Every structure is written in C-alpha cells, then in structure tokens.
Amino acid sequence: MAEQGDFSAEAALHEVERARSTVRRSGRRGAIFFLTLWLISTVYWLAALLGPEAVREYNGLWGLLIVGLVLGARLAFRARVHSRLMSRIIYPVTGAYVGTTVLASLYNMFLRPLEPGPEWVVPDVLVALVAAAPLLYGAVRVHRSEGDQ
Amino acid sequence: MSHPRHALDEIIHAPVRLSIMAMLAAAETIEFSYLRDTIEVSDSLLSKHITTLEKAGYVQAKKGFVGKRPRTWLALTDEGREAFQRYTATLRQITEGT
Numbered sequence: 046m047a048e049q050g051d052f053s054a055e056a057a058l059h060e061v062e063r064a065r066s067t068v069r070r071s072g073r074r075g076a077i078f079f080l081t082l083w084l085i086s087t088v089y090w091l092a093a094l095l096g097p098e099a100v101r102e103y104n105g106l107w108g109l110l111i112v113g114l115v116l117g118a119r120l121a122f123r124a125r126v127h128s129r130l131m132s133r134i135i136y137p138v139t140g141a142y143v144g145t146t147v148l149a150s151l152y153n154m155f156l157r158p159l160e161p162g163p164e165w166v167v168p169d170v171l172v173a174l175v176a177a178a179p180l181l182y183g184a185v186r187v188h189r190s191e192g193d194q
Numbered sequence: 195m196s197h198p199r200h201a202l203d204e205i206i207h208a209p210v211r212l213s214i215m216a217m218l219a220a221a222e223t224i225e226f227s228y229l230r231d232t233i234e235v236s237d238s239l240l241s242k243h244i245t246t247l248e249k250a251g252y253v254q255a256k257k258g259f260v261g262k263r264p265r266t267w268l269a270l271t272d273e274g275r276e277a278f279q280r281y282t283a284t285l286r287q288i289t290e291g292t
Contacts, residue, residue, distance in 0.1 A: 054285045054288040054289050057212055058286070058289060060213060061216040064220060067217065068224070071221075125227065125228035126224050128222060129221060
C-alpha cells in the first residue's frame with residue numbers, strides 16, 4: 046500500500062467500505078462460536094434427559110459440555126479481531142447461559158422423576174432447548190449484525 | 195473556505211492511516227499483527243502511523259499476552275470514533291456534491 050499520495054474522496058470511501066467488509070468477515074467467528082456451543086449444549090441436554098440409561102449415567106457426558114466450552118473459549122480468546130457487538134453481548138449471553146444451565150440442572154435433579162413416563166418428553170425437550178437458547182440468541186444477533194452492516 | 199474538502203481531517207486523510215481508522219471503526223479491538231497483514235504494511239510503518247494517531251488521541255494501544263506470546267491490541271478512542279464519523283460524513287458531502 047502506498048504510504049503517501051493524494052487520493053480522492055471516492056477512493057477514501059471505497060477504502061472505508063473495503064475495511065468494513067474485511068472486519069465483518071472476521072466477525073463471523075463470533076457467530077460460529079455461539080452456534081457450535083449451542084449445538085453441543087443442545088445435544089448434551091437431549092442426551093442427558095432423553096438418552097438411554099447407559100448414556101444418561103455416563104459421566105463423560107459432562108466432559109462433552111466442558112470440552113465444548115473450553116474449545117469455544119479458546120477460539121474466542123485467540124481471535125485477532127473483536128467485533129463491537131460481540132464485545133457487548135458476550136458477557137450477558139454467557140451469564141444468561143449459566144443461568145439457564147443451572148435451571149436445567151435443578152429441573153433434572155429435583156423436578157423430574159427417576160423413572161419418567163412419556164408425558165415428560167415434551168418438558169424435557171423444552172428444557173433442553175431453553176438451556177441452550179441464550180447461545181442461539183447470541184449466534185443470531187451476531188449473524189444479523191453482519192448482514193446489517 | 196466553504197468547500198467541504200477543507201473540513202477533511204488531515205490526520206485521517208492519508209492512505210495508511212485511513213485504512214487503520216476504517217478497520218478500527220468497524221471493530222471493538224484489533225490485534226496489531228492482523229492490522230499489519232490486512233493493510234499490507236511493515237511493522238515499522240504501522241507503528242509510525244499508530245504513534246501519529248495515538249498522539250492525536252484517536253487510537254489507544256493495549257499490550258497483553260495470549261499464552262506466552264506478547265500481543266498489542268488497538269482500539270479507537272471515543273474522540274477517534276467521533277473524528278472518523280465526521281471524516282466519513284465530509285467524504286459523503288464531497289461525493290454527493292452537497
């Protein structure tokens with residue numbers, strides 16, 4: 046890139062748009078981060094609540110969630126560009142996700158019977174979806190903001 | 195001096211500094227090496243322009259580590275964001291001929 050030199054207003058505006066587009070492409074990482082965690086979280090809760098007994102009692106299931114969270118955090122931590130929206134929503138979304146995960150755990154421990162009948166399938170699916178909902182919200186917000194810019 | 199070109203901020207209206215400001219305006223923070231690679235300039239040239247923008251109060255640099263590797267993060271200050279908005283508004287005035 047030329048260090049010096051006069052350039053027109055059109056060229057300057059073109060450069061502004063080019064820079065925005067470059068940063069926007071890098072910001073897609075944020076949407077992928079939330080979406081990946083949403084998928085892992087939903088699979089975890091569906092397996093923990095509706096899976097066969099062998100799966101439900103398998104302690105490695107927690108490992109799936111933790112590995113997903115650690116990988117996601119590493120991805121976010123190593124990002125070289127932090128978008129404005131991502132910086133604004135990451136803590137509220139994380140806080141909300143911790144809250145819904147605690148609620149889902151309380152439901153699993155205290156409300157749900159040990160031998161649930163078929164009438165518990167709908168509440169189980171709802172809990173699995175609600176537990177991961179903040180992550181989906183984060184992914185949609187980041188994805189939409191990319192389209193708006 | 196009524197032509198809008200006179201209102202163009204000379205600190206921003208230079209090719210490399212415009213690219214730096216435009217990228218930082220679109221993000222919250224950007225790592226130094228990402229900026230260098232994207233704008234395609236050397237470390238020393240980027241440092242020189244960052245220093246100019248820091249002295250103008252438009253950019254702030256924050257040093258940190260990712261693992262054991264030192265990293266420098268750059269962000270626009272509030273003043274820098276306002277200056278960039280004024281600058282792009284002036285550019286639009288010029289191109290639209292108003």
